[in-house]
Amino acid sequence: MALALRVARFGSIPANCWPRDRRRLLHLCSSASDKRQTAFCSRNYATKPEAAAPPQIKRNVAAEITSVGKVIYETGWDANKPIEKPKMQPSSSSCPPPPKKPDDEKRKDLDTLKSKRDQMRDNMQDYIFTRYFNYVKNYDKVLEKNFPKAMQLYRVFFDGVKDFFGDMKRFLKIARIANDSPQGIRALNRQELELYMQMPRDMMKVAPALIGCSLPMVGYAFFPLVFYYPRSFLTAHFWTPQQRSEFQSYYMKRRLGNNKDVFRCLQAKLKATASHPKHSAFANILGQLGSGTHPTPEMLIDVKDIFADGPYSLLGMSRKHVKNLVNLHGLPSSIFKRHRLHEHAFLVHYMDQAITREGGVHNLTPDALRYSCYLRGLNPGGLNSEAMIEWLRKWVKVSTSIQGEHITLFLHLPILLGYNHPNNWKTIYGKCPT
Structure with a gap:
């Protein structure tokens, strides 16, 4: 193209300059054709083509850097900012987007789902706990069917512990009332005084049994031992009705066995009171x-002094x-x-006053x-209510007629x-007195 421009320029030159310019033009054409032929030959017949040198381009580097920085500043480009993908414009042929639900409907849907989940969870919990409690209730029946004696002992022990701790709570309450009241023990009624x-x-009697049964390893061996000797280790809270009757008869007989010894002591000291x-x-x-x-x-009130x-x-x-x-x-x-x-004499004396x-x-x-x-030394076994009432009236009459200095008369009332x-005599000797 450069050659054509030159030819055109030479065409416009005057004739007097043509020979000189013609020679220059011919020289340029010949050199250009030689170069083209040499390149063609080297491209077709050379075994190892030589790489053409890149054209030397002169650039104003400072200007280019300045222009690039200006463009970056104007566009606000940041390398740390994630590249946003261009949003695709929906085509006219695609379906229109579904209408958005309002926030109230969304909240209602979420609340409905939550309520359903909570209801399912509550139903599962109720089902599990109901089955568990039914299993526990029926488990006692299964054990009672397979191990009747063991379950009987278990029930007696469980009921005894419950009754024992109930009485212990009542005792602590009664003791607090007795300590706070100005009248002291006299402010209590008969049942409270008995307890x-x-x-x-x-409490002193049953404490070793409860402590032994609660120990981790000793309890397995101590529990059968306690029930094998219930009279020695347990109280009336843990006894069956049959055991209560048997053990009360045993203790009553052992107490009445001291009647004769006490009576002999009274007779032995009679001469020492000759001056009274x-x-x-x-x-x-006597x-x-x-x-x-x-x-x-x-007669007893008369000799109280x-x-x-x-x-x-x-x-x-x-x-x-x-x-x-x-x-x-x-x-x-x-x-x-x-x-x-x-202490025992005054407690029973206060009971007599409470009965009155x-x-x-x-x-x-x-x-x-x-x-x-x-409690007062008469075996109630086989006695009717009238006989017991008659005997207790005599006791209460003497008890309420004496003072504190006559306490030993009260202690000897079981003998007097x-x-x-007849009931005591039969308990001691197995027959009524003749």
């Missing part, structure tokens, strides 16, 4: 007991006499026997009558009112 007197003994104004009256009472009869309550001091007082009695009285009342043996006798406040002996239930007779009772 207040009996519960400490039961009531000596002859009391000697007459004679009645020896002959198989009992003195009346009025003989027990205020002297050999029949609490501090004047011999150790043997005190020990026999402790065994007669069924008290646990300890070092402070006189203190135990003093509550309307009298005839208002007691049959179970309360039997327990009251058992029940020594020759």
Whole structure:
């Protein structure tokens, strides 16, 4: 193209310049044709073509860099910013997008799904717990069917523990009332006084059994041992009705076995009271007991002063006499026997006063009558309610007519009112007195 431009330029030149320019033009044409032929030959026949040198291009590098930076600044391009893909324009032939639901409908749908899930979860939980509780309830029946004796012992022990802890809570409440009240123990009623007197003994008796059964490894061997000797390790809370009757008869017989020893101690100290104004009256009472009869309550009230001091007082009695009285009342043996006798006498005395406040002996239930007779030294086995009421009225009459200094008279009432009772005599000797 450069050659054609030159030819055109030469065509416009004047004639006088043509020879000189013609020679130059011919020289250029010949050199161009030689170069083209040489390149063609080298391209067709050369075994190893030589790489053509790249054209030398002169650039203004500073200007190019400046222009590129200007473009980047104007477009706001950032290398850390993620590249956004161009959004495709929906074609006219595609389906129109579905209409969007409002937010309220979406919330309702979500709430419906959540409520269904919660309802399913609640139904599953109710089903699982119902099946579990039914299995536990029926499991007792399965064990009772396969192991009747073991389940009977288990039920007795479980019910005993429940009754024991119930009485213990009542005892703590009663003890708090007795300590806070200005009247003290006298503010309690008959049932509260009975529990207040009996519960400490039961707690001391059953504590080793409960502790032994609760131990991890010892409990498996200690539990059968406890039920093999229920009279020694357990209290009335854990006994069956048959065991209660048997054990009460056993303890009653053991207590009544001390009647004769106490009576002999009274006879032995009779001469020491020869100077007392009531000596002859009391000697007459002892004679009645020896002959198989009992003195009346009025006779006992008349001789109450003989027990205020002297050999029949609490501090004047011999150790043997005190020990026999402790065994007669069924008290646990300890070092402070006189203190135990003093405490026991006043508790029973307050019970008698409570019976009087509550309307009298005839208002007691049959179970309360039997327990009251058992506590005071009369075997209630085989006695009807009238016989028990009659005997308890005599006891309460004497008990409510004495004061604190006559405490030993109260302690000897089981002998003075029940020594020759047919029921006691039969319990000791197996036959009624002749």
